Amino acid sequence: MPTLVLAILGLAPLMGCALRSLAVTGAYGIVPAELPVLIAPPKDPTLLPGYQEQPSATLVANTPTVVLTTQAFYFGSLDAFSADFANVRDKFIIRHRDGAPQLDELLRQMQAWMGRASSDVVVLVPEGAIPMPILIQVMAGLRKGSMFKRVVLSSGLL
């Protein structure tokens, strides 16, 4: 009888681990993105005097922008794809090779274009037909290098 009880007690954690392995899913990771917000500090008298929200980054006319279509990458400044859209001299194209986006070439040419200027933020404007796996990999690739830390997905252009 005591042997039986001890055997059951020894079996219980073993079976518990086995059952836990059935309940645990695989390992997951994330590719983060952000939505830009407007700075609107609240008027709260309970806040510490002199406290004010400060942006960690700001989208300006020179913010690097990448447009991803099914045919090519286009890159330039944010102004080039908005106010100055008709100008063809401030935008650059990198065509896909056999349908595959040339992300390394994009990063290399953007590095050369930006020169000494730096920006933590890049605006990515994908075409609607871009499959999500491609888009996620492009976002991860843009963040992987030392150039950009934050990706802002945008729309309305394509």
Add this chain to the structure above:
Amino acid sequence: MELRASSQAFDRLRGRISTPLRWYPFPAVIAFGLMLVLMAHLVTGVNARLGSPADELVFPSDHSPDGAIWIALSPVKGRIYATTGDRRVMSWQENVTNPADLTAFTDYLKERVAKLAEREGRSMAVQATEASVILAVDQRLSFVHIRPVLYAIAAAHISNYAFETKQPAALAR
């Protein structure tokens, strides 16, 4: 001779039947205990990804934080189904053009944010990753399907979101 053998067999059978079996409850107890253990693993701290309908991209990426609002998006017969971490399901047409079609989804996000704000206000403690959304997107979807979801996230005043990927087997170890 045969009568004596059968009589002896009958006596042995009667002896076995009349002898109490002290071990008989234990198989049922073991099975019941194992079911309790399995239920405990499944119910407490249940992983929302169990049974997720989305077939996610396998791609090495940053570590996934705890506590975010997790939502799986998958296409089924011309509709997009959003499955949340607390097992609520909402759906809309794939080619949705009217933002009102995502009202239920937007209201769910607003409700989660409101509960989070109330809890954090009471506890005077904030965890930044809780006010973010993790989207487990099925590989069959395109950006045009995700765009309304991003508008809904913005309408719920959430500025941080992320796309979830499954870690390759070599990195998962």
